[in-house]
Amino acid sequence: MEIQHTPHHSWAEPYKIKMVELLRVTTREExxxxxxxxxxxxxxxxxxxxxxxxxxxxxxxAMSDRxxxxxxxxxxxxxxxxxxxxxxxxxxxxxxxxxxxPTHQGxxxxxxMSRIMIKPGDFVPGNxxxxxxxxxxxxxxxxxxxxxxDQAHDPDSRHPFKGNVDMEKLDRLVxxxxxxxxxxxxxxxxxxxxxxxxxxxxNLRELHEYCRKHDIPIMLDATRTIENAWFIREREEGYRxxxxxxxxxxxxxxxxxxxxxxxxxxLVNIGGFFACNDKELFIKAQNMVVVYEGLHTYGGxxxxxxxxxAIGMREAVMEEHQSARIGQVRYLGNKLRDAGVPIVNPxxxxxxxxxxxxxxxxxxxxxxPAQALAAELYLEAGIRTMERGNVSxxxxxxxxxxxxxxxxxxxxxxxxxxxxxxxxxxxxxSVIDLYARRESIHGLKMTYEPEYxxxxxxxxxPL
Ligand code: P71
Numbered sequence: 453m454e455i456q457h458t459p460h461h462s463w464a465e466p467y468k469i470k471m472v473e474l475l476r477v478t479t480r481e482e483x484x485x486x487x488x489x490x491x492x493x494x495x496x497x498x499x500x501x502x503x504x505x506x507x508x509x510x511x512x513x514a515m516s517d518r519x520x521x522x523x524x525x526x527x528x529x530x531x532x533x534x535x536x537x538x539x540x541x542x543x544x545x546x547x548x549x550x551x552x553x554p555t556h557q558g559x560x561x562x563x564x565m566s567r568i569m570i571k572p573g574d575f576v577p578g579n580x581x582x583x584x585x586x587x588x589x590x591x592x593x594x595x596x597x598x599x600x601x602d603q604a605h606d607p608d609s610r611h612p613f614k615g616n617v618d619m620e621k622l623d624r625l626v627x628x629x630x631x632x633x634x635x636x637x638x639x640x641x642x643x644x645x646x647x648x649x650x651x652x653x654x655n656l657r658e659l660h661e662y663c664r665k666h667d668i669p670i671m672l673d674a675t676r677t678i679e680n681a682w683f684i685r686e687r688e689e690g691y692r693x694x695x696x697x698x699x700x701x702x703x704x705x706x707x708x709x710x711x712x713x714x715x716x717x718x719l720v721n722i723g724g725f726f727a728c729n730d731k732e733l734f735i736k737a738q739n740m741v742v743v744y745e746g747l748h749t750y751g752g753x754x755x756x757x758x759x760x761x762a763i764g765m766r767e768a769v770m771e772e773h774q775s776a777r778i779g780q781v782r783y784l785g786n787k788l789r790d791a792g793v794p795i796v797n798p799x800x801x802x803x804x805x806x807x808x809x810x811x812x813x814x815x816x817x818x819x820x821p822a823q824a825l826a827a828e829l830y831l832e833a834g835i836r837t838m839e840r841g842n843v844s845x846x847x848x849x850x851x852x853x854x855x856x857x858x859x860x861x862x863x864x865x866x867x868x869x870x871x872x873x874x875x876x877x878x879x880x881x882s883v884i885d886l887y888a889r890r891e892s893i894h895g896l897k898m899t900y901e902p903e904y905x906x907x908x909x910x911x912x913x914p915l
Contacts, residue, residue, distance in 0.1 A: 604646040788883055
């Protein structure tokens with residue numbers, strides 16, 4: 453397939469704006485009150501108090517006119533909805549998996565997969581944890597083992613594929629516990645917690661060969677895999693002239709199935725799925741989905757949601773869409789980097805990650821520097837971001853201590869097709885101002901800590 457560029461190879465948005473949502477600018481006093489009431493946790497802010505919302509790229513995309521038209525074509529039959537078959541066709545075409553189970557979102561699929569595949573006492577290797585993924589593995593009685601390359605934990609390493617699996621770490625685990633206790637390896641595209649970092653096709657091929665030999669399935673977290681395909685084309689020998697569609701299929705063909713949060717790559721506000729090639733696994737998932745999500749032809753979604761997802765999938769593999777997506781993230785990242793603000797390198801596809809450890813070296817990690825920085829950026833400019841550090845990492849179940857991860861980050865996540873370049877200028881200016889007065893920023897004390905996924909609802913006070 454021909455790769456299309458706009459004139460002058462700009463990453464200009466491949467769409468024009470048909471409808472707008474008005475923004476509200478608050479005063480400093482209003483923001484002080486709002487963040488205090490939110491316990492200094494950006495998850496607890498009301499969105500009406502936010503000016504530019506970079507909390508997440510999950511479910512926050514702007515749908516196209518075609519997707520909105522698709523909503524009108526919802527077939528809300530309880531069973532056998534037409535939209536399910538459209539989605540199944542699209543998954544078969546673009547991802548290539550035979551069997552599909554829709555779920556309400558990514559963690560619904562993770563829940564099903566973990567329950568079906570993991571036995572208590574098993575070990576599940578993965579290229580870095582994701583919060584919900586690891587929790588579902590643990591709830592199913594499994595133990596997550598990080599097998600990502602060391603460079604992924606180093607915000608300054610310029611390794612082009614920081615999402616790669618360290619084959620020696622994986623082999624050490626398999627030798628130690630035996631392949632029988634490794635139900636699958638969980639492989640994430642554009643590893644979120646590492647800063648949106650891709651794996652290479654070469655690494656996946658090695659992994660595939662190793663896993664075939666030891667009879668270990670590779671289960672892909674396909675949430676941002678189209679964005680991963682973009683980096684493979686950009687950075688890997690032999691892919692320069694391949695289309696995203698072709699690269700995506702090549703990735704999926706080397707794996708055995710996937711979980712998907714369609715709220716990212718696939719440009720919808722809600723939705724996800726589990727997909728696989730093994731019939732037995734599919735039948736187990738089909739049986740499990742009716743307990744927790746809904747009938748196997750809707751899995752917690754309305755027919756219209758499945759239609760919007762099928763259409764979103766076709767738009768997500770468009771070259772010009774991803775070119776603008778990644779171009780926009782880089783635009784923001786380059787501005788910050790040029791101003792000397794410490795960010796994770798290389799710049800990933802879905803967000804810019806501030807290195808809070810380096811931004812606030814005077815704040816101890818147990819005083820939550822990334823949480824404090826996210827709260828301060830809100831106070832400064834009404835910009836909402838997300839902590840991805842010590843609070844998100846949680847406690848080690850064995851020692852009960854904070855995990856104190858190597859990466860202490862604030863994520864400025866860009867929703868797809870939502871903000872303009874001028875918004876990004878405001879964001880860059882605000883972060884740069886904050887960096888200039890970084891010594892005035894202090895840590896936080898946690899005053900309420902929920903049992904599961906504490907970052908969502910934890911509350912803090914200034915020290
Ligand atoms: C993101 C999210 C949404 C989120 C989830 C948990 C804490 C904070 C924010 C969700 C992902 C993801 C990957 C790689 C599975 C899920 C769960 N990401 N895998 O980045 O990034 O999907 O939210 O649809 O249940 O803000 P789900």
